[in-house]
Amino acid sequence: MKSLSIKDIAVKANVSITTVSFIINGKAKEKSISDAVIEKVEKIIEESGYKPNQIARSLRTGNSNIIGLIIEDISNSFFSRIARLIEDKAYKKGYKIIYSSTENSIDKAKELINMFKSRKVDAYIISPIKGIEEDIQMLLDDGNPVILFDRNLPAVNTSYVGADHFNASYQSIQSFIDQGKKNIALVTTDINVEQVIDRYNGYKKALEDNGIRYDDNLVLKIHFNQEEGETMAQIKELLQHKHIDAVLFATNYLAISGLKVLKQINKAVGADFGVIAYDDHEAFELHTPRISAIQQPLEEIAETIIKLILSQLSTKSKLPAEEVIIPSRLVLRD
Amino acid sequence: MKSLSIKDIAVKANVSITTVSFIINGKAKEKSISDAVIEKVEKIIEESGYKPNQIARSLRTGNSNIIGLIIEDISNSFFSRIARLIEDKAYKKGYKIIYSSTENSIDKAKELINMFKSRKVDAYIISPIKGIEEDIQMLLDDGNPVILFDRNLPAVNTSYVGADHFNASYQSIQSFIDQGKKNIALVTTDINVEQVIDRYNGYKKALEDNGIRYDDNLVLKIHFNQEEGETMAQIKELLQHKHIDAVLFATNYLAISGLKVLKQINKAVGADFGVIAYDDHEAFELHTPRISAIQQPLEEIAETIIKLILSQLSTKSKLPAEEVIIPSRLVLRD
DNA sequence: TTGATATGCTAAAACGTTTTAGCCTTACCG
DNA sequence: CGGTAAGGCTAAAACGTTTTAGCATATCAA
Structure with a gap:
């Protein structure tokens, strides 16, 4: 045998x-x-x-033809779709992907990096969280190609690919305002990553630029790993007790919880009450009425990531870090 | 460095x-x-x-602590959720996962198996397609643990974990009939795998047992890799030109396309027109009215797969193949 | 004829581990 | 006091490749 x-x-x-x-x-x-x-x-x-035998080969040559992909959660459709695109493109170039989910835990993320390191992956694609800057820096110091995506880590000098969260958020709010909305809420998460902060800043800036006073009571920061029941309770609290006429959800799963709440409290989305979700989802197109959403250009993001990785991989010398910010698309529905 | x-x-x-x-x-x-x-x-x-260095270790010991996961498509929420659960449980036992999507291509599937083989993965978890029986048999002959899930391959004698597709389908149709439905359609795919056939057989048998004549015109088999536009056109054709009062969609993505069609042609789901989807999806709970669905017990499936893999891995002797069929749950909504 | 060059192939080292077999002390038992 | 066991450690082979250096022989130019 x-x-x-x-x-x-x-x-x-x-x-x-x-x-x-x-x-x-x-x-x-x-x-x-x-x-x-x-x-x-x-x-x-x-x-x-x-x-x-690839193992013997790897041992001898020092490279594995494997790319490590570290993401927040593969079961989130944003990540699983990106993963599929990355896998596809990498596969065509002869690279395999090993992936793992961090579940937003710093410890798990560090562990994964070590794990990939000892597996001698040729490159790292990471959707990072704050707190692993040092570990990533070590990878870079050892000469490994590392591409960050979705969220940037300003402290680390390496390439990054992501959508333009600030502008997408800004435009959404602007579109609410153009429709005459005055009391616009933001439901976001409390994870402390640049992309979430950008979305928040876009919201704030758009209000400001339109002469609308920013009201802290209209911003709900949901704790990351909490039960959906609690999230819904908090959203219900917000929507019932404030006179709000529009809400931007900063992630698609928050938007889904929010729509469930609206259904419960019998509040219809429509001319009187606007909703925009960050990251599109099949449920939004199917919803009655259809829900507007910000679409991140997944294909383009994946494409760019792979392109950067491959160019890193094909040159021995370290290329300068590139920051690629790709515009998102606001899809207004119904 | x-x-x-x-x-x-x-x-x-x-x-x-x-x-x-x-x-x-x-x-x-x-x-x-x-x-x-x-x-x-x-x-x-x-x-x-x-x-x-895990590579050197693997070369010497002959095992990699890596489990290969071969699925149809990681971006399908059924698979990405299963993948997440499997990853999680495997991780706790010190195993990593390498996954890849076959996109229902026999060639890609074969290639992946070879790829994993040359990477010396310790075990294989495969959601298979017809046409790779020999390749799987070779893995088994070489003494590798292989667990099939979601779809069985009757020709291959190895453990299998899956939901009870036949009964789930049967019960769905029975529930339509109990509601007085007479002209019940089935929208399914043309991929020739056991699980799809089971769903079809459950549909047929339920009609038969209730003295309803099976009508081939009410069964629509959608070609697997086709554009959603075409799928929608075919579904529209079916729903417009036959007097149908209920439809069972054999996969969740078909159900989503179907719901889009219903929206287009302004046909409301409700007392007059029943819809059940196979595999639940967030969109269904959010839909107005909420859509009934068959939920596969993901957690239990993942748990069982890992349990079987680990017991295989911890014994040198080959364990007898086990077939674990886990009941699905029909969730009737609205 | 000679030295150089091309052709056709191979021995052996190296990659970083694990593991077998065994070496040298010291301790202990009878 | 001789023999055996236990304690504490190590040399070297092996896993399956890639790659460097080099050995023959044949060809060719001068």
């Missing part, structure tokens, strides 16, 4: 291991192996179904 | 590599290494931040 090794092939073909290796790696010509031998060996490999 | 090796630690501690290895692997006592040495070495490891 033992699987074949290069040695078995060499013995069968009656040539040296070296020769087989050259052939496998397409260096036969360059190393001037005769066509007869190439053909013979290739035939044997084909027939026997031999596949090189 | 080279990372530390066990040798560096050995030199620093002025002991042999063997000794360091024993200590790292918790065999120090058993191999009667003195406490003084243990302490010294551990201190050095701690201070230097040394982490064993």
